[in-house]
Amino acid sequence: MAERFIQSIERAADVLELFLTANQELSVKEISEKVGLSKSTVHGIIKTLEFRGYLKQNPDDLKYKLGMKLFELGNRVSSQFDLGEMTRPIIRKLVDELKETVHLVVFERDEVIYVEKMDGPRALRIYSQIGKRAPIHCTGVGKSILAFQEEKEIERLLSNADIKQFTNYTMTDKELIKKHLQTIRERGYAIDDEEIELGLKCVAAPIFNHHGKVIGSISCASPKMRLDDSKLSKVITEIKQAATEISEGLGYQHNNVYM
Known part of the structure; x- marks a missing residue:
């Protein structure tokens, strides 16, 4: 039986993984272009990730960067x-x-x-x-x-x-x-x-x-x-x-x- 993946989670992972190789801060438009999704879809993903602490918005330019939740998870991985x-x-x-x-x-x-x-x-x-x-x-x-x-x-x-x-x-x-x-x-x-x-x-x-x-x-x-x-x-x-x-x-x- 083939593996079944949840598309919304895959898309959220795609957004987060952009920050591995891209600039430290990205706009909704930049993220939309890079992952090949509409701005409205990307906006929903980003706002959810921001709410959970995985992304953080810069109030000056409204761009997004990785949040402290990932830092916390990274430290937990390192300790284990x-x-x-x-x-x-x-x-x-x-x-x-x-x-x-x-x-x-x-x-x-x-x-x-x-x-x-x-x-x-x-x-x-x-x-x-x-x-x-x-x-x-x-x-x-x-x-x-x-x-x-x-x-x-x-x-x-x-x-x-x-x-x-x-x-x-x-x-x-x-x-x-x-x-x-x-x-x-x-x-x-x-x-x-x-x-x-x-x-x-x-x-x-x-x-x-x-x-x-x-x-x-x-x-x-x-x-x-x-x-x-x-x-x-x-x-x-x-x-x-x-x-x-x-x-x-x-x-x-x-x-x-x-x-």
Whole structure:
């Protein structure tokens, strides 16, 4: 049996979702044109949403903007939201596809912290563990987060970070690191090629929230010998797709990049 949807609610949702990509304030005429409904129909929807607190009218220009009720609902969603729970099926799918270890980290108070780790069929004894801090300058997850900060923030984070050399491949020169970050931004992913541990290679991609701000990263870690060109290409594709799926689940839209 086909799903039955309530048209009036769909129309109200269309009106509210205009404010995701359009100007912060819209007139009845602008809303009518964008949703393809008559001004009288739109007026009725708007007045109902305004009455319930979902929209608010600016008395100066009579245009409408989002109301505090949505802010209240958004805060309630945030308080109930568990990133680990949301991403677990995505991580499990990655592990099944790639047969390697997958990590999820969050960026909080200038720290990159492992919050999820799921081993592949051949578990690795590596640096990472849940709750542990990841170096920002030489891990895939750290670099993918650092690369998508504002320039001033990159400078501050590198100045405060312990730029420790873990292997002969670890970059410790801040100018070289900043140049490397530009490449990461262009590609949309980061690679740790034995920079924190010899024989280990990781691919990571950033996770963005609904403001377009990077809040975490997801990665695949593997012994370097198992990542030939063919598998590396597959890992990059899968990790980027997973990061995009998670970001979109957080409300991220590609035109809202925080840069």
